[in-house]
Amino acid sequence: MALPSSPDDHHYHGEHPLRTLAYLLRGDRARLALGTVAFFVKHSPTWLLPLVTANVIDIVVTHQPIVRLWLNCGLLLGLLLLNFPGHLLYVRCVSRAVRRMSTTMRSALCRRLQELSIGYHARVSSGALQAKVIRDVETVEQALQQSADNGLAALASLSGGLVVIAVRAPLFLPAFLIVVPAAAVLVMRLRGRLRSNNESFRREVEQLSSRVVEMTALIPITRAHGLEQDAIRRVDTTLRRVLHAGLRLDLLNGRFGALSWITLNTLGVGCLATAAWIAYTGAFGVTAGDVVMLSAFFATLTGSMTALMSLAPVISKGLESLRSVGEVLRAPDIEDNAGKAEVTRVRGCFEFQAVAYGYPDAAQTAVEELTFAVAPGETVALVGSSGAGKSTVLNLVVGFLRPSAGRILLDGVDMQTLDLRSYRRFISIVPQESILFDGTVRENVAYGLDTASERDILDALRQAHALEFIERLPHGLDTVVGERGARLSGGQKQRLAIARALIRDPRVLILDEATSALDTRSETLVQDALSRLMRGRTTFVVAHRLSTIRGADRILVLDNGRVVEAGTHEELLRAGGAYAGLQGVRAS
Structure with a gap:
């Protein structure tokens, strides 16, 4: 399989990691677009189920013709059967693009390491470079894969639900639209702290990788002089720093998740109570089926927004790893041979x-x-x-x-x-x-x-x-x-x-x-x-x-x-x- 051109051809200087990510994926745009369409099709039963449920309840309550019951259930069953081919097409398209991106990035890093000067390699620990090639690229890959899986699922449920509500119960559309800016405010408030904590954690892990490489290289000397405990203490000190940095990051992610869950579910309770009260009074033609549908959609909407916001730490971690990779790809300490005379004979x-x-x-x-x-x-x-x-x-x-x-x-x-x-x-x-x-x-x-x-x-x-x-x-x-x-x-x-x-x-x-x-x-x-x-x-x-x-x-x-x-x-x-x-x- 041929690899796309490497990201070290790209002018990375000072550029936002998202633009670099888009550059890395540029050769798979059509494949990603097809995968996205396949995902929306295979995920459609998730947001159609509340609508079908509402229709079935109204058919039962108002004794409509039974044929409508079979039509609604048949439609849902047909869409469920599309899930299998749709999911396979999605995996084939998106996973291939993500795997190619990570392979290309690792290949570019290895090429760049061969081009960087001996002075650069003398200054930068081999353990830290190893962490960039293995761990950081893996983190970017995981962030992209999770963003695709969870993010597309949330967006499909969110967009499908809002379309159905706009058609079936437009009166409640403003209440649902409040959720999006509320979630955006939370993300914006914590974005800076997430980036800072991710950077701190990443640097500690790089230091740990350097310590482990150093420890394994020195094992013969350590054992010969009985210095095992000294070597363990050096690694333990670094491990404690990794532990504390990781705990700080986990606590911040925990606060972020709890606040978003409470905020969204509070809005959900308010929406349910309002819809039930309107249906109880008989105003605006809201039926019992509409109340069930709105409740289900708000639960879906809440889950979708929670999923999107839970991706913020994952994406932040992935972008930090992409910045870490960029430290090597944009390092200026490179041996410049471009355009110079090739040596064909040496006396x-x-x-x-x-x-x-x-x-x-x-x-x-x-x-x-x-x-x-x-x-x-x-x-x-x-x-x-x-x-x-x-x-x-x-x-x-x-x-x-x-x-x-x-x-x-x-x-x-x-x-x-x-x-x-x-x-x-x-x-x-x-x-x-x-x-x-x-x-x-x-x-x-x-x-x-x-x-x-x-x-x-x-x-x-x-x-x-x-x-x-x-x-x-x-x-x-x-x-x-x-x-x-x-x-x-x-x-x-x-x-x-x-x-x-x-x-x-x-x-x-x-x-x-x-x-x-x-x-x-x-x-x-x-x-x-x-x-x-x-x-x-x-x-x-x-x-x-x-x-x-x-x-x-x-x-x-x-x-x-x-x-x-x-x-x-x-x-x-x-x-x-x-x-x-x-x-x-x-x-x-």
């Missing part, structure tokens, strides 16, 4: 020209006045103390960050003018902690490469020294590695990550502390695999261990975001400067 020549970068809200720049060049196939190691700017340089090379000042040239072209998505097809990254997904070895190594053959996969695994342990796995290449590779050791995960990089045959290689967390034997195997991977490729290396960087063509020593030394391992050791004084070098 691997980089030139930093007085490059500076400062993180938002940081007191000082992370790097400044970086000027150096890297030749194709050269291996450059970045060393320095924590916070010296090494990771920032890597992120600038990958294009996750754009220079605040200066420029970076790739093969002589300013990277600011390039489509970085196409450029990254020529890059492979081996991080400190390999990121594997819960799939097979085969799927993890060939991730994103549909054309990779089994021979390609086996060759990459062999070069990465991974084949020897994979052959011992229960299902070989088809062994599931678990979430984040939980069923493999650190060295095994790193060798899979290297195989993933090898199979892509990258022109630019990023090694970010790729051996720092390994034991000696694993490091030896991984280091040998990395040596094979680095041949003929431009490589940027960040590492503390001497064994990883001593073979680099050039080593750049960073301090407070600046290059303070540059040279080979032997040259820098002879100089006896900052490089020679680094703790990792002395320890070796």
Whole structure:
């Protein structure tokens, strides 16, 4: 089933959520209209029953021809039989539109998350984003479905009843029309508070989602240090805030429901008493059947208005969730590649020209006045103390960050003018902690490469020294590695990550502390695999261990975001400067 265009094509800035909702449903307008007509037809017995009941009572009381009794009952029975096909048509039309809308919204969110900058993802909790994709979209879907089911039922009963009263007993129409503005006043009085409480509750739930994601990620550390109770206390604190926010919202909804029920039923009692008194006096030709009909219609009207007003909290919650989704869809922190030159070939020549970068809200720049060049196939190691700017340089090379000042040239072209998505097809990254997904070895190594053959996969695994342990796995290449590779050791995960990089045959290689967390034997195997991977490729290396960087063509020593030394391992050791004084070098 083809999906409609995503809402991230829509200019959401500052727009009311109802207009965005209408935009999301624009492709299903005809289907929704047909579903609405089907609903009114299948729901017609609800508001025709009081009229038929009134007719039957008058036929019995005034001894009219018995054939009228059968005609009225036959009409009602015929409409009842239409309920089944009408309801199926309604469900097919409306449910399809609602499900398509939620699927489209989730798809748009996922696409937008891929487009937003790494800085955005560093600021916003993954748990909060997960809550938006799962919970908020589900809330919008439920609000729309309930509004359709309950709202259309109420509107059908309300409009049908008012038409019948206008024709059969127009004297009482003004009394019924009083109910609508009375209900509207209640809704308007509480709308602002409903929105505020829904927003507060939604933010607390997002915080809870972040806490749970954090707790599950830290379970190994928590258990290792006996900190289970501390972790539980952190989650319990958030749970209490969710509880209090939820109770405040429930109490407000309860007050709203009680007030609306009392108001509407009080009006109903008044209408019943008035109609009975008029019929008792014989004025205006009001019959006993009319009294029964008016009483039934007012009960229906009261129920319909109560149903509509009970939707106010549901709709308010849905609109708040739509606003929450909009926070992602309209987030401005997006990597702009539109209209830029596509990269079709990379030699691997980089030139930093007085490059500076400062993180938002940081007191000082992370790097400044970086000027150096890297030749194709050269291996450059970045060393320095924590916070010296090494990771920032890597992120600038990958294009996750754009220079605040200066420029970076790739093969002589300013990277600011390039489509970085196409450029990254020529890059492979081996991080400190390999990121594997819960799939097979085969799927993890060939991730994103549909054309990779089994021979390609086996060759990459062999070069990465991974084949020897994979052959011992229960299902070989088809062994599931678990979430984040939980069923493999650190060295095994790193060798899979290297195989993933090898199979892509990258022109630019990023090694970010790729051996720092390994034991000696694993490091030896991984280091040998990395040596094979680095041949003929431009490589940027960040590492503390001497064994990883001593073979680099050039080593750049960073301090407070600046290059303070540059040279080979032997040259820098002879100089006896900052490089020679680094703790990792002395320890070796």
